[in-house]
Amino acid sequence: MSYRYVGPAEISAAVRPGSEGRAIGSPGDLGAWVTERGEAEAREPYTFVVDLDGRLRLAPRRSEHVACAGGRPVLAAGEIAFGRTSGRWSTHEISNQSTGYCPDLGSWHAVARALEDAGVGHGGRFTHEVVFRRCEACQECSVVREDDFVCVFCGSDLPVEWNVDS
Secondary structure (H helix, E strand, O other): OOOOOOOOHHHOOOOOOOOOOOEEEHHHHHHHHHHHHHHHHHOOOOEEEEOOOOOEEEOOOOOOOHHOOOOOOOEEEEEEEEEEOOOEEEEEEOOOOOOOOOHHHHHHHHHHHHHHHHOOOOOOOEEEEOEEEEOOOOEEEEEOOOOOEOOOOOOOOOOOOOOOOO
């Protein structure tokens, strides 16, 4: 499944050619990216997307996911942090937290494949899962907290199944 950008139009309108995040295809690519960012930035998670070709793309944390994706649909989006264990890169935090794409938890499969293709280890799931739903009554996108499927904007019940793209 792919996800189109569903966030504010003014943010996607600000995306410029060449804004795509850095494609990470190997442990060497990741090492170079982290080194270029510096120590302070390496202590925070990065913005990531998995593009439609299945490549992991990284951008600094305060970057918009839609800019990291070059304005295009994605297979996954969120935030990610890395560490090295026994000389090997792996994730130590990873989420699907992207209010611009609102990816479902099933996007994990694309993330896992992209990380494996890049030679980066992972724990087999998101360490922080965000559940997004679009309210059918007011059309706002909500984050479901503690399995309480109620719209924070209007109080209506939210669907159990992912529906943000509808």
